[in-house]
Amino acid sequence: MLRLASPLRLKRAGIVGMNRRNVELIAENNPRSMFPLVDDKLKTKALLRKDGIAAPRLLGVVRQTGQIKELPAFLKAFPSFVMKPSQGSGGKGILVITGRDGDSYVKPSGKTVPFAEVARHVNNTLSGLFSLGGKPDAAMIEAMIDFDPVFDDYSFEGVPDIRVIVYKGFPMMAMTRLSTAQSDGKANLHQGAVGVGLDIATGLAMRAVQFNRPVHTHPDTGADLTSIAVPLWRDIVELAAQCYQSSQLGYLGVDVVLDRTQGPQVLELNARPGLAIQVANGRGMAPRVAAIEALLRTEGAPNTPTGRAQWSMDVLAKL
Known part of the structure; x- marks a missing residue:
């Protein structure tokens, strides 16, 4: 019989729950006046273009x-x-x-x-x-994105993307979402896509899940999901940090796709990113949120996208 973890056990594991996400991460960090900039993709396009952030044409x-x-x-x-x-x-x-x-x-x-x-x-x-x-x-x-061939064996008839969660400018957790026949070619975890947690320092696969259950191979292609290594990883992490500068959203989901010739491109931004990324990574976000908050209380906190990305890759990957 499947046993549900107790709230205390989840808290000890550092899992951020829905209430904390809604009350603390979103309500306290994302001004509602900024939501239209990410809820309307045309406005997002204009925002990214103004700040010179790469996105599909x-x-x-x-x-x-x-x-x-x-x-x-x-x-x-x-x-x-x-x-x-x-x-x-x-x-x-x-x-x-x-x-x-x-x-x-x-x-x-x-x-x-x-x-x-x-x-x-x-x-x-x-x-x-x-x-x-x-x-x-x-x-x-x-x-149409000319997708990097690195994902050729890992996605089924759909668009593989990379979701990076950014907290107060610091990229803190990432995963790639891979479409399946069950998800109808869409990179949507709720519809049956596979989520693969990625090491925030290297872009290497850590753990893969489908419908919140661990998987090791893609259900349609049979590819070994543990062998994924996302190229241009530093560029992707820095790109995510730049999106905080543009949107000023303290809790932000940045969806990135890899173009064969153009490199990382921002597909869209999300002011209400979900929590399934914790399941894909096999670890909670709470320790990383706490580390970022502690850093921001010091005088040495980096204040540029490059500096924040580097700190995340050096420090958060160990939590």
Whole structure:
């Protein structure tokens, strides 16, 4: 029989629970006035562009249903693209097109869809079907990432990404999320994606879970998940620290993808990052939060993204 851990045992293990996340980490560190900058991906794009932070290129935006009829001509210039709701969450409403077959569009699975289906998807997006609170939305069209081949064997028909949790400017925990057949090609842990905890100092795999249970190989590809070594790791950690400078959110989730030629790119920011990253890492965030708070009470706390990233890699990895 599965036994649930007691609250005392979880506290001793340094696990941050939902109440502490909501009351302390989010409410005390993330001004509500800043939420629109990350809840609306178009505003996030503008924020990142202003500060020179690398992100996938924005190709176009559909804001009104009357623009849908212009899409076939517009999309001819882009054999592949990603369409997503500006105010969506949890990976909902993302349409990935990897190529063309005549007048049809090819999805990562190889399935072809006519333009009518693309148009229906845009219509649903504009009506708010995928947005937070069901509000009317806009459909963003982004350039397709040319994914680094390091993840070729570790993800199934989807977009592998790297989530870095940043606390008061210090990257403190990371994982990569790998899509599966069960998650329908989406890097969403609640839908069945695999989460692999990454050493914050090196980017090497530490532990992998699916539905909060340990796994050692990818359920679809059979690849050994313990062998993952994320390249350009220092760049990724520094990029996450830079996003704090831009957003001024004290508890922040930074989602990064690796482009084959462009390197790390910020996919999106999250003002309410979840806690499953602790399960993927097999350790709690509380000791790392405490270490950062103790550092900030001293005069020697680094105050640049590079300095904060380096301190995290040197100190937090040992906790």
